[in-house]
Amino acid sequence: MKREAGYNTKQKEKLVDFLINNKDKHTTVQEISAYLSTEGSPLGTATIYRQLDKLVESGVVRKFVIDGKTGACYQYIENEHECREHFHLKCISCGKLIHLNCDHLMSINKHIEEHHGFIIDPSQTVFYGRCADCSAGVSETDEQV
Amino acid sequence: MKREAGYNTKQKEKLVDFLINNKDKHTTVQEISAYLSTEGSPLGTATIYRQLDKLVESGVVRKFVIDGKTGACYQYIENEHECREHFHLKCISCGKLIHLNCDHLMSINKHIEEHHGFIIDPSQTVFYGRCADCSAGVSETDEQV
DNA sequence: TTGCGTGCAAAGGTTTTGCATGGCA
């Protein structure tokens, strides 16, 4: 895996550049599209999706589906090895994505596999909740469920 | 919370019946629609979505967004209180939903809150991976995502 | 009677696909 697929085109380069420059947060396809347009190197939607698919498949980019109606979110993964081995916390209030490197947490992985026969895929698992900032000040949207 | 909303209609009853009868697995809107049609009590798509929304809001049903292209999955939650206090494991291969009651796991909740200032919402968090059956036998259909 | 629930159809938005053209190797 991690096949550095196909050709290198200017468009692809621009796309990856953008993703890297925004690796601290996730982006949507329309954000990418909008940015590249104003950048002077517009990229067809179809192409964006196609490239994104490849990047996700090769592990360079991660795809998040928050609620299914906002559209998927993509985020560049700096170190695919690291990110493959830790979990992510996503704040349902501000949308911030937190990379959680923590041995303690990783032990749950082992625990579940050994005690429950279930193999967790950290790359697909995201913990949803509220980050320190949001749980401190705000209370809004307080959904009870 | 848990407002037993509005009127009771035959359609709603049929829908909930179906969900309860399939509480061991998730179902999609089109599965629901297809079933109710063959059942003799077809229900308009719009209505299904509307009812489902209410059920999700009242906590009776849980909504899962697996990959954003298959459509959302819904599943009846038998005991909302219990389900509020434990995590769920969802097999990305067979779709099985596993309720995980485990103190060890619950400790991660505390851990993350204390050490990372992040408050996890178990009712929204689902671990994705492969269940014992699927990780054992199958080598699957090369799905990436 | 009141107003929520339902149906149908249309709209909205995201993602995919087809086909011809252009560019990397």
Place this chain on the structure above:
DNA sequence: TGCCATGCAAAACCTTTGCACGCAA
């Protein structure tokens, strides 16, 4: 030159919304 990548537009999908009518309370 061969093949992948790109563009554009159309299609496919899922989900939501508007409006009129029916039914529960």
